Amino acid sequence: MTTIPRLGALALACACLSARAGDVEVLHWWTSGGEAKAAAELKATMQKKGHVWKDFAVAGGGGDSAMTVLKSRVVSGNAPAAAQIKGPSIQEWAREGVLANMDTLAKAEKWDELLPKAIADGLKYKGSYVAAPVNVHRVNWIWANPEALKKAGAKLPTTWDEFFVAAEALKKAGIIPVAHGGQNWQDFTTFESVALGVGGADFYKKALVQLDAATLQGPTMLKVLETFKKVKGYTDKNAPGRDWNLATAMVIKGEAGMQLMGDWAKGEFVAAGKVPGKDFVCAAAPGTAKSFTYNVDSFALFQLKNTANQKAQQDLASAILSPEFQESFNLNKGSIPVRLGLKLDKFDDCAKLSAADFVATAKTGALVPSIAHGMAVPSATEGAIKDVVSQFWNDDKMSPAQAQGRLVTAARTK
Template identity: 80%
Template sequence: MNRSNTRRLGAITLACSALLASAAAGAGEVEVLHWWTSGGEAKAAAALKLTLQKGGHRWKDFAVAGGGGDSAMTVLKSRVVSGNAPSAAQIKGPSLQEWAREGVLANIDDVAKAEKWDELLPKIVSDGMKYKGNYIAAPVNVHRVNWLWVNPEALKKAGAKLPTTWDEFFAAGDALKKAGIIPLAHGGQNWQDFTTFESVALGIGGAEFYKKALVQLDAATITGPQMTQVLETFKKVKGYTDKNAPGRDWNLATAMVIKGEAGMQLMGDWAKGEFIAAGKTPGTDFVCTPAPGSAKAFTFNVDSFAMFKLKDAANVAAQKELAKEIMAPNFQELFNLYKGSIPVRLGMKMDKFDDCAKASAKDFVDTAKAGALVPSIAHGMAVPSAVEGAIKDVVSQFWNDDKMSVADAQSRIASAAKTK
């Protein structure tokens, strides 16, 4: 090789080295706080990590075990107070606005506008991702909460039909009792009591009543005749559970339905993962149907990542890439196939999803158009956490205390709704 070629090769090598160094310098790091530490959720988090790494960025996992995220929030608060916030944290519902009011969340409108999020999300969901009109979080998925899970073989054995109203539910429950089958699998934990309560409220009162009573916390609605009927029905439901329900985890209740020990369960669509893991097929081995009376409404639970203010430009770029990828079609499909939820992004192809997910996706769109897509109060989507906790406590007290009257429960719920 002559000197000219040697010099040319040397110049090219130096240029390539400079480009690589520049790319490395431009690569950022995202530290992501989440509690997806088991099963399909962990697989989905790993897929998001891989996607980000392909873009040249670094992923720093900040996983805190604990299904409800309480432990994660405790850790997050200490990190933010010390001025060392992560790039993104799994936060949802009104808690997003609570964090935004502290002035610690980043404005990611540039990503949202470039990716047309306003067009890809139902307004009630996109509004929840914003603070003062600006996006501060990226939504990941949608869980439907108002589901009834049914063992069709148990119903057949009892000579009962699939219930679509609460009267039909009680008729089916009576038939199951006579057949020696527990009508309703339930776990006596306050969040499970509250999940049942909100499905009864939606089924008895409809979406408008639900919004007034459990989202707007209207005192006249809470103390009115429809809430009286809701509480009476809710208490009647307890008579169809078994004496061993107190303290039972939700997945153990689901297992009772899978085994045919119980006929039905009121639970969000994360219960489907238990059926699938047991090798059961939707529509054949188990049935997913809206909770009685709630077929034309949809209580949603949306997971999302809040984006925190960062100083390093490369890390900000990586953070924006994370927000973009969360809403990208590939991740929306992959994550929700793993988790049992449905994509929050509208217009997604659902051919890889099962019948329950397809039905949920259709109802998600239809109820959004009809104004019957409502946030789940039991799962942190509707009211501030202090109010949610106060109402949840009253609901569980009423469920467990046979001496508490309906009127007393209504009065206590109205007082809890005023919690600051």
């Protein structure tokens, strides 16, 4: 007789648990080694809360493929709970009326106090939160293999003149000077670091954020384009189409000396068991030590009809900004926490340098959004400029002056 109430209680408990648990489908493009480890942290966090994680990973470092898939899903009325979207694209999706208002959660957990205002503003639409930020990436990094530099008798460059001296020395030593993947977003990543290093933060903002025609047409931009094209001469013939993490692997193995890439590259070094300061070195890209181009990964949260799934979505957003997740995720990803005030005891010297520069440049005005990574201008404008940059990179017959003219035209794209 006593077993029946127990079974009833057990059934009731199971019913309650199933009522609380929901599906949380997350679209992202974290598929390389370090990134996959980081994504697994989020999955584990949600599973501990009893929810069913549905991984919706679409390979392709820049996220272009993922956005194509997402559009078809949203149009068909089958949006995921969250999708990796950032920068002005968040507002573009919000204008379509498909994102969920997260203000109740954000106010309860005091997001306005936890996040820098510049970051928080980018996660809102008409004053309401519609996305949750995961991290802050610094884009303007140079990564190098110290053994390769030593073999070539070269030093880590701090200016573009020094960069070409080091590249020439590596070339003479039989080492590929610059590991590069010939994809348009990688070309653009290199381009913006050159622009920041050659022209400085004020030039960068005028040219690549405000899209000021006079600045785009000026002599500094011409020098940027000349310097950018000179970098290509130190890449290898197999670069076209190479994924960024395979380029990083070339530096890890010592096949190449240097790579210009955001700090997600550090995740690859760490995943390979390499130690910063010993097996690899990190520094601001040439000429950019006092500037910081930021790329904030965030998840836009889509409107859902199912109550359990809505609860799972709220738990996802809450988990993303929790101190525990911010620490574990960013240790794997190579980025730094977006949440202010966290201790960085477990983070390496590259991350500590990044965090210090992030705070310092926010005060000086040299904290600038990455145009290459969707943080600076609307996606249509970014795409047009990106196309010009890659055409110039790949076409040896196009002069810097011709590329400059095309940039001015591309900047007018709406």
